[in-house]
Amino acid sequence: MMTFTVAIIGRPNVGKSTLFNRLVGKKLALVDDQPGVTRDRREGQARLGDLDFTVIDTAGLEEADPASLAGRMRAQTEEALASADAIVFVVDARAGITPHDRQFADLVRRAAKPVILLANKAESRAGILQTYEAFGLGLGDPIPFSAEHGEGLSELYDALREALPEQTRLPDPEEEGAEAEPADDADRPLRVAIVGRPNAGKSTLINRMLGEERLLTGPEAGITRDSIGLDWEWRGRKVKLFDTAGMRRRSKVEEKLEKLAVSDGLRAVKFAEVVVLLLDATIPFEKQDLAIQNLIEKEGRALVIAVNKWDLVAGDPGRLKRLTDDSERLLSQVKGARIVPVSALTGDGVDRLMEACFAAAEVWSRRISTARLNKWLSRVLEGHPPPAVSGRRIKIRYMTQVKARPPHFALFGNQLDSLPESYTRYLINGLREQFDLPGTPIRLSMRTSD
Ligand code: GDP
Ligand code: GDP
Numbered sequence: 347m348m349t350f351t352v353a354i355i356g357r358p359n360v361g362k363s364t365l366f367n368r369l370v371g372k373k374l375a376l377v378d379d380q381p382g383v384t385r386d387r388r389e390g391q392a393r394l395g396d397l398d399f400t401v402i403d404t405a406g407l408e409e410a411d412p413a414s415l416a417g418r419m420r421a422q423t424e425e426a427l428a429s430a431d432a433i434v435f436v437v438d439a440r441a442g443i444t445p446h447d448r449q450f451a452d453l454v455r456r457a458a459k460p461v462i463l464l465a466n467k468a469e470s471r472a473g474i475l476q477t478y479e480a481f482g483l484g485l486g487d488p489i490p491f492s493a494e495h496g497e498g499l500s501e502l503y504d505a506l507r508e509a510l511p512e513q514t515r516l517p518d519p520e521e522e523g524a525e526a527e528p529a530d531d532a533d534r535p536l537r538v539a540i541v542g543r544p545n546a547g548k549s550t551l552i553n554r555m556l557g558e559e560r561l562l563t564g565p566e567a568g569i570t571r572d573s574i575g576l577d578w579e580w581r582g583r584k585v586k587l588f589d590t591a592g593m594r595r596r597s598k599v600e601e602k603l604e605k606l607a608v609s610d611g612l613r614a615v616k617f618a619e620v621v622v623l624l625l626d627a628t629i630p631f632e633k634q635d636l637a638i639q640n641l642i643e644k645e646g647r648a649l650v651i652a653v654n655k656w657d658l659v660a661g662d663p664g665r666l667k668r669l670t671d672d673s674e675r676l677l678s679q680v681k682g683a684r685i686v687p688v689s690a691l692t693g694d695g696v697d698r699l700m701e702a703c704f705a706a707a708e709v710w711s712r713r714i715s716t717a718r719l720n721k722w723l724s725r726v727l728e729g730h731p732p733p734a735v736s737g738r739r740i741k742i743r744y745m746t747q748v749k750a751r752p753p754h755f756a757l758f759g760n761q762l763d764s765l766p767e768s769y770t771r772y773l774i775n776g777l778r779e780q781f782d783l784p785g786t787p788i789r790l791s792m793r794t795s796d
Pocket of ligand 1: 359
């Protein structure tokens with residue numbers, strides 16, 4: 347396996363050694379409260395989730411020796427920058443950005459390598475406003491981080507995974523017990539659950555996808571069934587299907603069917619990334635379908651609506667329009683989900699359904715830069731500022747995306763706990779529209795500083 351190197355860069359005392367220790371997992375480095383305690387450059391083998399790489403810590407410059415400081419700092423940093431494949435640039439979110447940080451940032455920018463900006467010491471939201479200041483370094487979106495408390499590792503993992511080449515990954519990501527959520531990867535199967543009330547046609551659809559009757563007759567070439575899902579390939583892309591019908595078939599107790607379908611649906615939704623809500627075109631939208639949408643929202647999955655048995659209603663041209671209107675009205679938490687007419691019986695529409703699933707997964711995983719978000723936000727705030735609550739003005743300062751899968755945004759400011767529900771809904775709808783996020787729940791959390 348090739349080895350890749352990540353250099354930890356930053357001015358003294360921002361927490362580089364603490365980060366190094368956390369990544370390497372041993373207390374190799376001496377962490378000291380005295381700024382600039384001299385240490386040698388250290389290297390170690392780091393593990394983060396399924397990522398495996400060499401990490402260089404450049405900590406340890408003698409600040410008491412100002413004459414030689416600049417030169418030594420520069421030499422050591424440049425050496426590390428030269429040997430690195432990616433750079434983790436650390437700033438201290440509590441102290442804010444100093445001229446010293448800016449000097450280092452210049453060196454880093456000149457190295458023209460992938461850079462991940464960590465705003466360290468930001469545990470429990472400390473220094474979160476300075477985190478925004480770090481954005482001004484021109485090194486991309488800062489990740490609020492705490493080396494000491496291990497907060498933000500999942501975001502660091504995502505960022506490293508994007509920055510590092512494929513070969514750094516260990517063979518079996520799911521076994522590694524990563525602290526991080528897995529990032530996108532063409533090789534990972536898309537996890538799709540097919541849910542819907544009894545008789546919607548789930549088994550028929552899955553049989554159609556996999557090839558006739560394989561679901562009932564057991565595994566065949568290329569298709570394996572483990573306890574929870576079915577591995578499939580659609581147009582060269584891996585898919586894992588979670589089928590609730592199969593889970594349910596054992597029970598034939600009629601009055602329990604509805605309940606069971608919901609609890610099976612719950613399991614499937616938990617496993618999946620994209621949920622296909624299968625409706626019966628002859629009986630659209632029932633209470634049970636809506637129960638499933640709540641689940642999808644709660645678990646934060648992407649949604650695609652498939653309207654099955656289209657062969658029975660294809661002669662009714664107004665039906666799709668009515669269904670679309672109904673779904674917009676009733677499925678308000680996952681607005682804009684694609685609606686695909688299918689016939690599990692004939693196979694019509696199945697390819698379009700799969701295309702919609704991949705598109706929904708893409709939306710669900712999307713990341714929007716802090717710059718774009720705040721450009722939009724300032725326009726929104728100008729046109730429609732938040733109301734004053736009992737005489738005090740609610741102040742929204744900025745917004746950043748803290749997570750994807752599903753998109754999760756954080757709003758920073760004062761008095762945000764008093765923000766009326768209608769205003770948060772307004773923001774969420776605006777985000778959905780502006781950044782084209784249909785068919786996924788959108789999370790918005792408030793980070794209020796008083
Ligand atoms: P370096 O000079 O950049 O290597 O910084 P160190 O890793 O030696 O850390 C400098 C000081 O910051 C030490 O006292 C650490 O305990 C402290 N520190 C490091 N990371 C964090 C953090 O995430 N939160 C807080 N509050 N302190 C931290
Ligand atoms: P499940 O309970 O959701 O798994 O539903 P099944 O797959 O068992 O299907 C229920 C009934 O609907 C069966 O009689 C199927 O033959 C029928 N069915 C499923 N898909 C279609 C379809 O696209 N068109 C028509 N006309 N019937 C279908």
